[in-house]
Amino acid sequence: MNWIWFxxxxxxxxxxxxxxxxxxxxxxxxxxAMLVGVGWGLGFAPTDYQQGDTYRIIYLHVPAAVLAExxxxxxxxxxxxxxxxxxxxxxxxxxSMAPIGAAMAAIALLSGAIWGKPTWGTWWVWDARLTSVLVxxxxxxxxxxxxxxxxxxxxxxxxxxxxxxxGLINLPIIKYSxxxxxxxxxxxxxxxxxxxAMPMEMWLPLLIAVIGxxxxxxxxxxxxxxxxxxxxxxxxxxxxxxxxNHGV
Amino acid sequence: MHSVATLTISDLWVERGxxxxxxxxxxxxxxxxxxxITGANGAGKSTFFKALLGLLxxxxxxxxxxxxxxAQGRHRFLNNVLYIAHSAGLxxxxxxxxxxxxxxxxxxxxxxxxxxxRLSLAAFSETQLQALSAxxxxxxxxxxxxxxxxxxxxxxEPFTALDQTLIxxxxxxxxAHVASGGMIILASHLPLANLPYLQVELSP
Amino acid sequence: xxxxxxxxxxCLALFYTKQRVVNxxxxxxxxxxLFPLGIxxxxxxxxxxxxxxxxxxxxxxxxxxxxxxxxxxYLDGTLxxxxxxxxxxxxxxxxxxxxxxxxxxxxxxLLTPVFxxxxxxxxxxLFMLLATLLLGTPGLFLIGSIGAALTxxxxxxxxxxxxxxxxxxxxxxxxxxxxxxAMQLGLPYGGLLALLGAISLLALVVSPVMTxxxxxxxxx
Numbered sequence: 001m002n003w004i005w006f007x008x009x010x011x012x013x014x015x016x017x018x019x020x021x022x023x024x025x026x027x028x029x030x031x032x033a034m035l036v037g038v039g040w041g042l043g044f045a046p047t048d049y050q051q052g053d054t055y056r057i058i059y060l061h062v063p064a065a066v067l068a069e070x071x072x073x074x075x076x077x078x079x080x081x082x083x084x085x086x087x088x089x090x091x092x093x094x095x096s097m098a099p100i101g102a103a104m105a106a107i108a109l110l111s112g113a114i115w116g117k118p119t120w121g122t123w124w125v126w127d128a129r130l131t132s133v134l135v136x137x138x139x140x141x142x143x144x145x146x147x148x149x150x151x152x153x154x155x156x157x158x159x160x161x162x163x164x165x166x167g168l169i170n171l172p173i174i175k176y177s178x179x180x181x182x183x184x185x186x187x188x189x190x191x192x193x194x195x196x197a198m199p200m201e202m203w204l205p206l207l208i209a210v211i212g213x214x215x216x217x218x219x220x221x222x223x224x225x226x227x228x229x230x231x232x233x234x235x236x237x238x239x240x241x242x243x244x245n246h247g248v
Numbered sequence: 249m250h251s252v253a254t255l256t257i258s259d260l261w262v263e264r265g266x267x268x269x270x271x272x273x274x275x276x277x278x279x280x281x282x283x284x285i286t287g288a289n290g291a292g293k294s295t296f297f298k299a300l301l302g303l304l305x306x307x308x309x310x311x312x313x314x315x316x317x318x319a320q321g322r323h324r325f326l327n328n329v330l331y332i333a334h335s336a337g338l339x340x341x342x343x344x345x346x347x348x349x350x351x352x353x354x355x356x357x358x359x360x361x362x363x364x365x366r367l368s369l370a371a372f373s374e375t376q377l378q379a380l381s382a383x384x385x386x387x388x389x390x391x392x393x394x395x396x397x398x399x400x401x402x403x404x405e406p407f408t409a410l411d412q413t414l415i416x417x418x419x420x421x422x423x424a425h426v427a428s429g430g431m432i433i434l435a436s437h438l439p440l441a442n443l444p445y446l447q448v449e450l451s452p
Numbered sequence: 453x454x455x456x457x458x459x460x461x462x463c464l465a466l467f468y469t470k471q472r473v474v475n476x477x478x479x480x481x482x483x484x485x486l487f488p489l490g491i492x493x494x495x496x497x498x499x500x501x502x503x504x505x506x507x508x509x510x511x512x513x514x515x516x517x518x519x520x521x522x523x524x525x526y527l528d529g530t531l532x533x534x535x536x537x538x539x540x541x542x543x544x545x546x547x548x549x550x551x552x553x554x555x556x557x558x559x560x561x562l563l564t565p566v567f568x569x570x571x572x573x574x575x576x577x578l579f580m581l582l583a584t585l586l587l588g589t590p591g592l593f594l595i596g597s598i599g600a601a602l603t604x605x606x607x608x609x610x611x612x613x614x615x616x617x618x619x620x621x622x623x624x625x626x627x628x629x630x631x632x633x634a635m636q637l638g639l640p641y642g643g644l645l646a647l648l649g650a651i652s653l654l655a656l657v658v659s660p661v662m663t664x665x666x667x668x669x670x671x672x
Contacts, residue, residue: 083665135619142616146602149612154305158669159602162662163616166598169658170620173651177623301536303671326538335529341465351533353457376468 010087012229013238019222027219030212034063037209045202054118057111059206063213064107068136069171071101071217075143076168079161089225091157092232094164095147096224100217102140108133132175139167153232250399250429253314253328254278260309262292262299268307269295275448277433279399282426282443285435287450293435294334296450297402300433301331330398332406336389340378344369344388347377352395363394366417383409393421401425403434419443453537458544462551473555476517480560483509484567495572502571503581503632504625506564510585511592511621514556518596519613521552522604522667531604532671541667542660545597549659553593561585580635584628587645591652594659595620601666624651 041059048055075094082090112130113123124130143163150156233239256276262269269292277283285293298304300311302322311318313325338347348360364370367387377385386409393401401422407415422432423443434440466473487505488498498505525531534544561582568578599617603609631644 135622138615138619142619145612145615149603149606149609152605152672154672155605155669159666162598162602162666166620166658166662169654170623173623174619177626298672303532303535303668323538323540326536329536329538331533331536333529333532335527335532337529337533339461339465339530340524340528341468342461346461346464350457350461351453353454353460 010085010089012088012092012233013236015089016226016229019226023219023222023226026215026222030215030217030219033208033212034216035212037063037205037207037212040205041202041209045205046199048202051119054115057115059209061108061111061115062206063210064104064111065133066210067213067217068101068105068108068133070214071097071104072136072139072167072171075101075164076171079164079168082157082161083165091161092225092228093221094143094160095156096221096228098140098143098147098160100220100224102137102144104213104217105133105137105140109137128175135174136171139163143167250279252279252429253399253431254312255400255431255433256310256312257300258310260296260299260311261307262295262304263307264292264295264304270299270309271451272309273448273450274309275446277431277446279429279431280426281431282422282440282445283431283433283448284440284445285433285448285450286437287435288437291450293450294404297331297333297404297433297435300402301326301329325400328399329402330392330396330400331402331404332389332392333404334408336377336385338377338385338388341376343374343376344380345373347388348391348395351392355395360391360395363391366394367391367414383411386410387414390418393418393425399430401430401432401434403432403436405436406434407436407438453533453539455539455543455547458534458539459547459551462548466551466555470555472517472520473559476513476556477559477563479516480509480513480563481567483512484571488571499572499574500636502568502573503577503584504629505571506567506573506581507584507588507625507628510560510589511618511625513560514589514592515596515599515614515617515621516610517556518552518593518600519603519610521548521597521600523600523609526604526670531667535668535671541664545660545663545667546656549593549597553590557585557589560589574636577632577636580632580641583645584631584648587648587652588624588628591624591648591655592621594652594655597659597663598666601663601670604667605670624648627651 038059042056045056045059047053075097078090078093078097081087082094109130112133116125117123143160146163147156147160150159230239230243254276255278258274260270260273273296275283285296287293295304299306300318302318313321316324318325339350342350344364345360348355348364352360361370361373364373367390369384369387369391372380372384377388380388390406390410406418410418419440422434426432426443434445484505487501491497522531525534535541537544564582564585565578568575568581573581596613596617599613602616603613606612627644627648631641631648634641634644
């Protein structure tokens with residue numbers, strides 16, 4: 001097996017140059033897909049026979065909720081990579097990704113509340129899935145708080161990596177435990193592997209929106225990582241040259 | 249008598265904040281050696297100890313103990329090491345006697361009291377650490393040298409807050425340790441009066 | 453230094469600073485008292501939620517008291533001495549957490565029947581409450597130990613520690629109160645107790661290693 005990509009990924013300089021090429025295309029593609037998916041979903045997809053037009057918020061809610069969990073998964077993986085291989089890029093990734101994940105969890109919570117009011121007649125219920133997204137949001141905030149409080153960079157790297165890994169171990173436990181409440185929430189409306197329960201015209205824009213969100217987040221995190229790389233590698237020759245030649 | 253031991257440091261660099269320290273430090277010491285590390289404040293004397301003990305990651309270079317890299321066999325090295333740092337490393341809630349029993353559980357009561365008497369601490373053996381003065385705490389920390397069987401002593405500024413008599417006492421103890429096959433690495437900005445030593449100078 | 457001499461020194465030090473343990477227990481009492489005062493003192497309200505109140509109070513007092521577990525050793529340099537002692541740091545941590553758990557939980561378990569009575573917990577549930585505390589609190593201490601090590605270098609780390617660690621306590625609190633409720637409703641509760649024990653076991657394996665990583669990163 002060829003591991004060169006893995007070692008390359010560990011080099012901030014290589015990552016900076018590689019991501020400079022890809023961040024803008026990925027981000028624009030994501031933006032486009034998101035606009036198409038959300039616009040289609042909001043404007044043209046058929047009305048739900050039970051929930052009427054209120055269901056349309058899923059085109060925002062579902063992608064945000066999916067991303068909130070995916071981002072956390074990626075944090076956990078990055079934390080593990082850092083603890084095992086001490087790869088320099090991993091803490092940069094964690095620092096850049098945590099606020100994005102927190103924003104996704106917040107969007108999911110807010111849009112869920114807006115959906116809940118007309119559907120269940122209440123802004124908030126302590127149901128299993130809502131609660132686990134809330135806990136996820138709290139975990140994100142804990143990581144951000146830790147990152148901002150610890151002044152020693154090496155310690156902050158180690159600490160956020162450890163909390164990310166622990167959170168990853170804990171996430172299934174939390175999900176399982178909050179399932180002990182009776183859930184009001186409908187079962188998952190979106191799955192890639194199973195045949196969709198909703199009609200194609202509803203499902204397709206949702207898929208596009210989810211893909212759009214993914215690309216958007218990848219583009220954003222690349223940009224955030226680039227500025228973090230410049231900050232952390234400011235003593236190296238290539239950053240000095242870059243700043244001298246192009247400015248920042 | 250201790251068995252033969254060697255410690256080899258070569259081309260050591262350590263990253264500390266904004267600057268790199270130690271400038272490729274290299275030296276080699278064996279049992280019976282006293283290595284005196286000198287250098288101005290900030291030259292990296294404490295940093296060197298921390299790198300040696302594995303408290304700080306090293307940037308480049310190698311450290312071997314008895315031919316084995318410290319990166320692999322750190323605990324075999326640590327089993328032979330007694331480290332006296334800037335901070336005393338004593339529990340302030342415990343008494344002098346309890347602190348020393350924690351570090352040297354195999355020593356008899358008589359032996360500990362004898363050492364305390366030599367260091368003029370006999371009157372304080374039941375006193376809690378937090379009630380002692382800085383100089384007294386320092387002496388309690390150094391009392392570990394008399395109670396330990398460890399071969400390698402790493403002493404970071406051991407003469408701080410000691411009067412002349414105690415400096416003499418400590419130098420005498422160090423001479424005896426080296427003579428019995430021990431190894432001492434000592435960082436201090438003071439010159440050593442009565443002992444032969446290898447000098448390693450750190451420049452910032 | 454040996455494992456046993458470390459254990460003895462930890463016990464002695466905790467005995468000399470026993471006021472801290474007393475403070476943590478008083479904090480527990482304060483939180484419990486807040487509920488009848490702040491919400492409703494009637495038996496109809498308190499009786500079904502008594503187990504939950506005691507669990508929340510216990511979790512809060514554990515997280516607050518564990519926060520300072522490594523702080524003094526960090527400041528006086530004994531933490532450094534533990535790392536370079538040549539002994540295994542995870543085992544030393546396990547000993548320390550064990551001593552803390554014993555010192556705080558034994559009196560808390562003795563206090564629990566008193567407060568269960570004052571909160572009108574049905575007397576047949578008391579045994580269940582004690583069982584969940586016995587099974588679950590080791591997990592609280594072990595997870596808290598990681599947080600304490602993460603924030604040991606901070607002068608004002610308590611708030612951050614609470615923020616960071618409490619989400620990890622949620623499953624333990626949920627399973628414990630669910631087990632008490634299941635018993636009151638006559639439902640099977642064995643699985644819940646097993647889960648509680650499993651979480652504590654998992655924490656027993658993960659926590660000493662993670663704590664020692666955090667301590668080594670903090671002691672520089």
